[in-house]
Amino acid sequence: MSPFSDPQAVAGYAEGPLRLVPGFHGLQQMALLLLAEFVPEDGHVLVLGAGGGLELKVFAEAQPRWHLVGVDPSAEMLKLADATLGPLASRVDLVEGYIDTAPEDPFDGATCLLTLHFLPAEERLHTLKELRRRLKPGAPLVIAHHSFPQAEPEKTRWLHRYAAFAVSSGIPASNASSAVEAIATRLPLLSPEQDVALLLEAGFEGTELFYAGFTFKGWIAYAPS
Numbered sequence: 001m002s003p004f005s006d007p008q009a010v011a012g013y014a015e016g017p018l019r020l021v022p023g024f025h026g027l028q029q030m031a032l033l034l035l036a037e038f039v040p041e042d043g044h045v046l047v048l049g050a051g052g053g054l055e056l057k058v059f060a061e062a063q064p065r066w067h068l069v070g071v072d073p074s075a076e077m078l079k080l081a082d083a084t085l086g087p088l089a090s091r092v093d094l095v096e097g098y099i100d101t102a103p104e105d106p107f108d109g110a111t112c113l114l115t116l117h118f119l120p121a122e123e124r125l126h127t128l129k130e131l132r133r134r135l136k137p138g139a140p141l142v143i144a145h146h147s148f149p150q151a152e153p154e155k156t157r158w159l160h161r162y163a164a165f166a167v168s169s170g171i172p173a174s175n176a177s178s179a180v181e182a183i184a185t186r187l188p189l190l191s192p193e194q195d196v197a198l199l200l201e202a203g204f205e206g207t208e209l210f211y212a213g214f215t216f217k218g219w220i221a222y223a224p225s
Helices: 007-011 015-020 024-036 054-062 075-089 121-133 154-168 173-186 193-203
Strands: 045-050 067-072 090-098 110-115 141-147 203-214 215-222
Touching: 015 024, 024 090, 024 110, 024 141, 024 203, 024 215, 045 054, 045 121, 054 067, 054 075, 067 075, 075 090, 110 121, 121 141, 121 193, 141 193, 154 173, 154 203, 193 203
Parallel strands: 045 067, 045 110, 067 090, 110 141
Antiparallel strands: 141 215, 203 215
16 A cells, blocks of 8 residues: 555654655745746646645645645545645645646646656656646746665765654654665656756756755756747
């Protein structure tokens, strides 16, 4: 069973990013500000990999006229998102599925946070192409996920730093070691250079790095004008 389908794991989901992702709240705030540079006050924003609704809530609270669409393959996570949003849920459409299930509106902006590292390069490229196809000309896409050097010894060094951060944030050392093993062996990881190349291949322009937190990187890129 995927952890995102396990009700018990989903219930404790919100604690994970805070302890595992350096500057998690800052990452959400930066994503919001980057979107707001281009998305109008009454804009339409796609959140792919909406998870438990954490960034949906941040966006909805800060931009009361934005209409948000949150897409996630886990029904349990979407239930959590609905509960997280509370009264804000009336301004959010929650869609169960992947990028091909998402509406084709087009959107004024989109995010995909802590999601793309689950996808092999070919699926990642397809997802990026479909995101670009759903964006208005010049609209921003904000992404962030695991992205660090994949050659040794750099790969192991960065994973050890990830584990050290987790332990310093209160995660038991044994759990941090298990997480590192899972990341190294189960995730189809790419280097930052490969991630940037995929954005270019998918048709995005003006890619800029805005976030770096140990093994995590974040970029903003734009649909062609």
